[in-house]
Amino acid sequence: MTQAGSPAQTPPRKQNLALAALALGGFTIGTTEFATMGILTNIADGLGVSIPTAGHAITAYALGVVVGAPVIAVLTARMSRSTLVAWLMGAYAVANLMSALAPSMEVLILGRFIAGLPHGVFFGVGAVVGTAVVGQAKRGHAISMMLGGLTIANVVGVPLSSWVGTHLGWQAAFVIVGVLGFVALAALIALLPKVAPEPGANPRSELAALKNGRLWAMFLAAAIGFGGMFAVYSYVKPLVMFEAGMAESSVPFVLALFGLGMTAGTFFAGRLMDINVVRTVITGFITTSVSLVFLGVVGSNIPLILCALFAIGFTSQLLALPLQGLLMDLSPKAPSLGAALCHSALNTANANGAFLGGLFIAWEFGYRSLAWLGLGLTVLGFVLVLAFLQRKKPRDLEALIESAPTE
Template sequence: MRLALLAMALGAFGIGTTEFVIMGLLPEVSADLDVSVSSAGNLIAGYAIGVVIGAPLLTVVSTRLPRRRALILFMGVFAAGNLLSALAPEFGAVLGFRVLTGLPHGAYFGAAAVAAAQLAEPGRRARNVARVFLGLTVANIVGVPAGTWLGQELGWRATFGVVAAIGVVAMAGIALCVPHLPKPHGVRLRHEMAGLANRQVVLGLLTIVLGCSGVFAVYTYIAPTMKELAGFTEAGVTGVLALFGVGMTLGSLLGGRMADRALRPSVYGSLTSLALVLLLFSFAVHNPWTAAIGVVALGVATFATCTVIQVFLMTKAERAPTLTSASNHAAFNLANAFGAWIGGAVIGAGLGYTAPALVGAAMAVVGVGLALAAGYLDRPRPPRSAPAVPDAPTEAPAVPAGSGAGSAG
């Protein structure tokens, strides 16, 4: 089982690397393709669009496939997208291939989360899911810094070529190590589609969008924030980003344990901690030491929340586990796009680099409110009481004489 989880985590590592490494390579991409840095930034949006489109689309297409075959298919599309991006001659083609690369993102994590849960022993489902997600968090510690360095030394195309190779290795590992996992009995396409109409699932997805948008309002602009307010150099900013990855890793492990112990309270607690961390971050960012601690805490709170809500969604949509799980990643990328926009809006309005954290804290509080509303609606309802019936008399009433009671007449 460990090798199976490792193979799926390697695929997650490749996906996490290609998603975030582009942020550090925009100057190289813009120079090579002769576009502005702001235009090159559309490659980030293109990937997010691919995730949002592909999460439900590829999951629906694969509903009749065994888990292992679906995982191999998704990783194959991912590897091809990265290779084509590396070989594309002009910006428009690269943008199109970035959309292609993003298509299997959510579907892969959805299928991998369900496969990891199927492989788990009783009481360890959330921990298995968290171990697969470790690949995504480790990517932010190792993959993104290493990919950025490689792209700066050998060109951004080399980075995407290496990521494509990682995808091929992950495909081989999944084929060799993940056992045959048939689609759970009774799961049908109509069930998967109906799962998204589940009130608890809808509220959970909205919680992700609003709760995590605050994180990306801060993280998208973390480099200028660290330089302007905390006083870090460019090399120091690279280290700070690695610290965020460390926090993500710790948060993923913590979230898995929390969800296995008490799922609903963990949803409330993780979102509340996220709001608190974002609020404190706006004060901590003025000192390099407290800013570094704040970045780690932000990573912990973010991925503890994401892991807990991932398990919550899978639990509330038992007959639609894959599509619901994949939709969680689509919601996460919507949070990415919305958070980046609102963070840029408040900075552009002249409110400063602490404003995104304050706005993010408010958005996380809205997420807490949604989670509490979902908990209220999910409360067991007491059965309706039957109409009151008068108490039976303690003694039988007297029968009038001559009434014929008990007679055959």
């Protein structure tokens, strides 16, 4: 698959540099994806709209991911995987600079939709490239490194964007991400080995993978179940300010704490999914549910709210990483599409969580109600996963538990 030689022939230093370039790309995308949560009140004030209306920018980005992932993955099936990753990062950088110029909420929503289009394919194809670099046996490590960049963005990039949005205006946050995108583009061009598309890959073979009913069953479970985390995280800034009474100046610290949880969860999940993908998915659903219950019962106690947010960040990644691996396994002849569909599913969850959370706030249920909304979505997704597994014959279920690729 890779034209740069097998993983065994690729020196460890070059493997690490390639993964670092992918991680930088993940950092860039993670910064702008989650930065909107940290500058949501600034966008609302700057454009003269309500917080729930400003939340539509989050929904629009997520919908861009949902639309862009399968469409771009199918149309670019024959393109070099490493070349495609570079093109996607370039488009991402330009789109974020365009978002910074938006004069109204309507234009910003359009800009965020366009910025979301390359997101899912970048991570989907990046997972294939990373796997080609280090080998199938270390797939979990490769994916965790790339997505580790996304979660580290929540420790550094998102808090910084929140600070910039508060002191220099929300537009400046998108400008910084656009510039960072061009830096990531240069790293990807310089450090990635040449990785060819799957043998025989073409738009028809990619579309054929969409006929797999099991793929769509897991897509639906992820699209609903992961919405629980986003119902909370989309409104984390007003949650800690209005529910816990924390000052706006403390929000970057809260975002960094959430990001630390995501980062720790990402690398832990990478190790777990290399052992067993399906069991890691189940563990993620259960632990995320427990974390959301914890948030719902702690009231306005600041230390406990912070602990709950760290826990939600950690457990959510026990769900996100193995879901991507499982969807790749369920589309063995189109792994780029399967991985990209995972990000479509997760961003459908993002859109669901942000939209439903906005409704709960508009209906004046209070910000703590977001935890219970999140719990409901997570449990529903878990029920769908269990129903999916129960439908499998014993032999098929054993294959899934052992993470064997399926047709």
